[in-house]
Amino acid sequence: MAQAKGYAAQSATASLAPFNFERRALRADDVAIEIDYCGVCHSDIHTAENDWGGSRYPVVPGHEIIGHVTAVGSGVSRFKVGDIVGVGCMVDSCKHCQACNDGLEQYCLNGFVGTYNGVDKVDGTITLGGYSDSIVVHERFVLTIPEALDPSAAAPILCAGITTYSPLKHFGVKAGDKVGVLGMGGLGHMGVKFAKAMGAEVTIFTRSESKVAEAKKQGADHVVISTDPEQMAAVAGTFNYLLDTIPVQHDLNPYLTCLKYDGVHILVGLIEPLEPAVHTANLVMKRRVIAGSLIGGIPETQEVLDFCAEHGISCDVEMLAMEDINEAYQRMKKGDVKYRFVIDMASLKKAS
Numbered sequence: 001m002a003q004a005k006g007y008a009a010q011s012a013t014a015s016l017a018p019f020n021f022e023r024r025a026l027r028a029d030d031v032a033i034e035i036d037y038c039g040v041c042h043s044d045i046h047t048a049e050n051d052w053g054g055s056r057y058p059v060v061p062g063h064e065i066i067g068h069v070t071a072v073g074s075g076v077s078r079f080k081v082g083d084i085v086g087v088g089c090m091v092d093s094c095k096h097c098q099a100c101n102d103g104l105e106q107y108c109l110n111g112f113v114g115t116y117n118g119v120d121k122v123d124g125t126i127t128l129g130g131y132s133d134s135i136v137v138h139e140r141f142v143l144t145i146p147e148a149l150d151p152s153a154a155a156p157i158l159c160a161g162i163t164t165y166s167p168l169k170h171f172g173v174k175a176g177d178k179v180g181v182l183g184m185g186g187l188g189h190m191g192v193k194f195a196k197a198m199g200a201e202v203t204i205f206t207r208s209e210s211k212v213a214e215a216k217k218q219g220a221d222h223v224v225i226s227t228d229p230e231q232m233a234a235v236a237g238t239f240n241y242l243l244d245t246i247p248v249q250h251d252l253n254p255y256l257t258c259l260k261y262d263g264v265h266i267l268v269g270l271i272e273p274l275e276p277a278v279h280t281a282n283l284v285m286k287r288r289v290i291a292g293s294l295i296g297g298i299p300e301t302q303e304v305l306d307f308c309a310e311h312g313i314s315c316d317v318e319m320l321a322m323e324d325i326n327e328a329y330q331r332m333k334k335g336d337v338k339y340r341f342v343i344d345m346a347s348l349k350k351a352s
Contacts, residue, residue: 002032006132007325008058012050015326018351021056021128024120028075030343031142033085038130040320040341041186043072045329047117052271055297062130063089063115064155064342066145067208078138084151086143086305087135088158091115091127095140103299105141131325133348143302146309153314156186156340157305159295160315164191164243165304166296168198175199177240180258181220183283184211186339187245187269187291190315192218195243197311203235205242205255214338231295232258237286245269252290256282264318267292315340321347343349 001022008019026032044061046052051094054134065087069079079085092113093105099110113121116129129135145154164187173179179200181191188204198220203222204215215223224231242255247269256265256278265288282288296304308314320328320341328341 002134002136004132004134006060006128006324007212007322007348008060008128008131009048012048012055015330016048016061016131019060021058021060023134024123024125026071026073026136027067027122027138029137029139029322030073030136031069031076031079031085032071032136033065033067033087033132033142034070034134035065035067035132035345036219037066037152037155038343039150039159039317039346040059040064040328040332040343041156041159043159044129044131045332048329050348054117056126057126058287059117060128060131061116061130062343063087063114063171064158064160065115065130065135066155067135067345068103070134073139078139079142084145086145086154086158087115087130087141088143089115090298091118091137091141093122102297104297106295106297109345125226131322131343133345141298142252143298143305146305148309148312149305150314152319152342152344154305156190156317158301158307160186160190160340161194161308162296162301163187163268163293164245165194165307166300167243167268167291167293168194168241169265169300169303170293171241171266173198173200173241173259177201178203178238180205180224180235180239180255181245182226182242182245182255182267184215184218184247185335186315186337188243189218189339190236190313191243191245193313194307197307197313203239205240226254227299234320237261239263239298241266243268248264249275251276253279253282256288256290259286261286262288264289264291317342319344323347323351
């Protein structure tokens with residue numbers, strides 16, 4: 001076993017603080033990685049603070065990991081020492097069910113193992129994530145980072161990127177389609193970039209007039225102020241797809257009326273009951289669909305990394321020292337980041 005250090009929450013009310021622990025010894029199919037960068041996701045906060053229930057403490061968050069390989073197990077063939085690699089939201093699955101065989105490990109019929117707060121399928125230990133200096137991961141769940149990508153800005157592609165790319169790809173967004181993106185945060189700004197790269201005409205829906213210029217800067221063709229009834233009425237029945245990245249309760253009904261017949265409203269940000277209720281006439285009368293999507297499988301996550309390299313897409317990031325993580329959490333709760341924090345793990349190594 002190897003000694004590791006990171007930051008952990010010891011309870012739902014505790015701030016993250018330095019934490020020393022052990023990483024497992026290499027199994028034959030494992031890759032050992034020294035972490036260089038780790039993105040900060042809202043899921044990290046929800047888990048650290050037990051907002052969804054079921055958090056197992058200590059929690060070491062972090063599932064947008066970029067680093068370099070330091071060792072490989074005897075059975076590893078895809079990676080070698082020195083490779084620049086990534087680890088996203090999963091570190092294992094059953095690897096043999098229909099979903100896993102289809103490369104959709106995020107829908108593993110026996111449950112995937114999260115990069116943190118998961119249960120290791122071999123030894124039953126709780127997984128500890130990327131707010132640390134190192135990690136050990138099964139070869140299947142390690143991604144190759146293309147040379148064309150800036151490693152620090154690539155980290156959020158492993159969660160925010162794949163979360164928005166996967167549904168756009170799955171539902172077949174193509175050149176000429178009209179795509180609305182709801183929300184202008186870490187997910188939303190990546191959704192704009194992907195939809196534009198796929199050839200769509202993209203509109204940002206936002207509640208704030210102050211975000212109009214920023215939305216255009218990110219590449220949006222149009223901006224709709226969702227609190228303005230006249231603007232909403234003007235786009236009724238015009239969109240093929242709505243990519244909904246809003247993570248809090250909101251009324252879907254006004255947005256559904258903006259879809260064409262056969263239009264699809266895709267939820268990627270909200271993981272709780274819909275309130276207020278959806279009026280089914282908004283679905284039945286136009287054969288509209290409400291769908292959901294969760295990250296992507298390992299093949300598709302590699303695909304989005306390659307897509308970003310090909311199209312020059314990266315996440316807009318603000319670099320962060322590990323010791324400033326609690327302040328970053330408070331800023332994220334206020335929406336005070338454009339658009340993703342990334343921890344520079346050199347700050348953790350320097351502190352030792």
